[in-house]
Amino acid sequence: MAISGKTKSITPILDGKIGIVKSFDTLTAGDGAKKDELPGKGELATRTTCNVFEFLQKNGVPLAYIGRDGPDTFITRICNMIPVEVVVRKIATGSYLKRNPEVQEGLVFKKPVIEFFLKTSGRKFEDTELPCDDPMLRWDRKGSVCHLYFPDRPHEQGHICQLLYPLQEHSSLKRDLMTCERIARHVGYLLGKAWEKLGGALYDFKLEFGKLSDPKSEKQIVLADVLDCDSWRVIWEGVQLSKQKYRDGDKLEDVLAVYRVAAALTDKFPSMSV
Numbered sequence: 001m002a003i004s005g006k007t008k009s010i011t012p013i014l015d016g017k018i019g020i021v022k023s024f025d026t027l028t029a030g031d032g033a034k035k036d037e038l039p040g041k042g043e044l045a046t047r048t049t050c051n052v053f054e055f056l057q058k059n060g061v062p063l064a065y066i067g068r069d070g071p072d073t074f075i076t077r078i079c080n081m082i083p084v085e086v087v088v089r090k091i092a093t094g095s096y097l098k099r100n101p102e103v104q105e106g107l108v109f110k111k112p113v114i115e116f117f118l119k120t121s122g123r124k125f126e127d128t129e130l131p132c133d134d135p136m137l138r139w140d141r142k143g144s145v146c147h148l149y150f151p152d153r154p155h156e157q158g159h160i161c162q163l164l165y166p167l168q169e170h171s172s173l174k175r176d177l178m179t180c181e182r183i184a185r186h187v188g189y190l191l192g193k194a195w196e197k198l199g200g201a202l203y204d205f206k207l208e209f210g211k212l213s214d215p216k217s218e219k220q221i222v223l224a225d226v227l228d229c230d231s232w233r234v235i236w237e238g239v240q241l242s243k244q245k246y247r248d249g250d251k252l253e254d255v256l257a258v259y260r261v262a263a264a265l266t267d268k269f270p271s272m273s274v
């Protein structure tokens with residue numbers, strides 16, 4: 001049976017080891033507060049994700065992705081998802097500016113900034129009630145205790161609580177996220193270079209990771225989910241090639257045009273050398 005989210009579903013096959021990911025034509029923003037149907041978007045988003053994943057696969061990034069299927073579907077390994085969104089920032093924009101108001105928009109980071117956000121829904125993480133969704137995760141200076149912060153406030157005004165995890169799981173979360181960070185930096189390098197070759201600038205993007213459940217894989221951490229216009233901010237020839245256009249309230253036909261251009265440009269990714 002398919003498990004459906006806001007913009008895609010996954011249907012397990014072959015004893016649940018493999019899944020078919022289907023992208024919908026639905027577009028959402030503001031955690032579902034804004035929602036529209038954009039006929040053709042599911043196919044374009046799938047094409048973009050497949051292009052990006054095949055490029056990353058060729059360059060040694062461990063992936064859940066297996067291969068293309070239909071126009072709006074691809075095949076993936078099913079894994080246990082790590083409940084954290086990993087954001088890579090090369091150029092300062094978006095929510096980073098809310099947490100760091102002293103930073104000028106457009107600042108190019110010497111080394112990409114990596115941030116972690118806990119994935120929550122309805123202001124809940126498992127049984128714990130939270131004052132906001134998707135709080136930021138940060139370890140203390142010693143790196144031993146993890147704290148949650150409001151994602152839209154400077155840290156000194158935004159502390160929520162210590163992440164209440166059993167110690168054992170807590171330390172494995174940190175180890176897992178260090179692995180995610182290493183992979184995310186590699187993806188940032190590759191994707192940045194690829195967009196640069198096409199005349200684009202990658203500002204930031206979000207990744208999600210999972211652990212393979214097959215016993216032979218020894219719970220290897222792999223890049224999972226999707227990676228398309230909904231996940232990044234890219235400026236190409238002065239045009240925002242991402243969902244940001246939708247978040248900013250642009251016309252739906254212009255938003256769809258962005259998905260078309262991104263799919264056509266990323267068609268070049270799988271054969272590109274960086």
Ligand code: C5P
Pocket residue numbers: 085087093094095096204205206230231232233
């Ligand atoms: O909003 P913020 O600046 O934190 O977003 C950073 C990057 O992560 C952007 O490229 C955005 O598209 C992506 N993102 C995402 N899904 C979210 C939050 C952010 O793909 N839930």
